Amino acid sequence: MKTGLIRALALATTLGLAATPALSQDRILNVSYDIARELFEALNPAFTEQWQADTGRTVTVEQSHGGSSRQARAILEGLNADVVTFNQETDIDVLAEGGLVPADWRDKLPNDASPYYSLPAFLVRAGNPKNIQDWSDLARDDVAPVFPNPKTSGNARYTYLAAYAYGLAQNNGDPAATQEFVRKLLSNVPVFDTGGRAATQTFAEREIGDVLVTFEAETAQIAAQYADKGFERVTPSMSLFAAFPVAVVAANAEKNGSTEVSTAYLEWLYSPAAQELLAQNHYRVNDATVAEAHATDFPEVELVTVDEVFGGWDAVRAEHLADGAILDQVFVNR
Incomplete structure (x- = not known):
């Protein structure tokens, strides 16, 4: 009798487990x-x-952060990314060339796979004692701008290109005069960190430099984080449209069995809920309703694009970023 009871309890337990869906x-x-x-x-x-x-189903989203170009290299060397959310199109192109991302990754999502955007802007010290208002001020002898190394940071690459675009506009398209302007600006940078977070620490915590150049969204976050220091945000007269491209690292996602959730994650970034969070975090968004609701949060600025000024990212890579190209030339002689 006792044996029969034990068997009945065991059967009931088994049936109960079978009826409970696995997490x-x-x-x-x-x-x-x-x-x-x-x-x-x-x-x-x-x-x-x-x-x-x-x-x-539940999902855990793990994060890895670093200079975007270094992150791309790490993925090529084995970092098991399911998705990338970068600030530089060329870094996703590198992954596409390595066979990890589809060549047509820009066509997989709206707005060339960029759910939000920003632009290089300035953060100055309390009271703006050097009266820094525009890119031309960053080339003055008495101004020390702080931003990361354009060779390792997508953030800084946009800074370099924005300054170059401004130089072209101010010098009637003269490349020699523009390169001299950018060379002088670069020579004023006291230290080139590898990424944006380190550059922020150099400016805010080590108190080096007069102006931090970073994405507009980041200037707002830093100003709030270091409210006791009284940093002030400055929007230059012209800046460069900075797309924030995203892609599923298809080769890894397929291997990891995460293609469905990885795709959904990136698609969700375009949803009204995500666009609202992006705007609250000081990124400019494409959702018309959300953008209109936050219109007063974003100063007007003349925005130019890489296509308009430089002829596209392929041209930038060949003419500016390749070994021995313009960026190397203005660095070498700075």
Whole structure:
């Protein structure tokens, strides 16, 4: 009798376990640019909540941050990224050339696979004692700008290109005069860190330099983080449209069994909920309703594009970023 009771209890337990659905757990690794930590700390919990509501499954979104070019190299060397959320198109192109991302990655999502955008802008010390207003001020003898190395940081690459675009506009398209302007600006930089976060620490904590040049979104975050220092945000008269491209690292996602959730993660960045969070974190967005609601948060600025000024990213890579090209020339002689 006791044996029969034990068997009945065991059978009931087995049936109960069979009737209880197993908890399904997804996981993805988002490899991102250096200064995006706080942004994705805001975005990821909202996505995990939405994913569970849509699928009944939980998901863990892990993050890796660093200079975007260094991150791209790390992925080529084996960093198991499921998705990338970069600040430089060329760094995703590198992954496409390495066979990890589809060659047509720009066509996979709206706006050339860029769910949000920003532009290089300035953060100056309390009271703006050097009266820094525009790119021309960064080439003055008495001004020390701070930004990372354009060879390792997508953030700094936009700074370099924005300064170059401004130089062209001010010098009637004269490349020699423009390169001299950019050379002088670069020679004023006291230290070139490898990424945006280190450059922020150089400016804000080590108190080196007169102006930090970084993405507009980051200037707002830094000003809030170091409110006691009284940093002030300055928008230059002209700047460069900075897309923030995203892509599924298809080769890794397929191997990891994460293609579905990785794709959903990037598609979700275009949703009104995500666009609202992006705008709250000082990024400019393409959703018309959200953009209109936050219009007063973003100063007007003349925005030029890489295509308009430089003929596209392929031309930038060949003429500016390749070994021995213009960037190397203005660095060597700075």
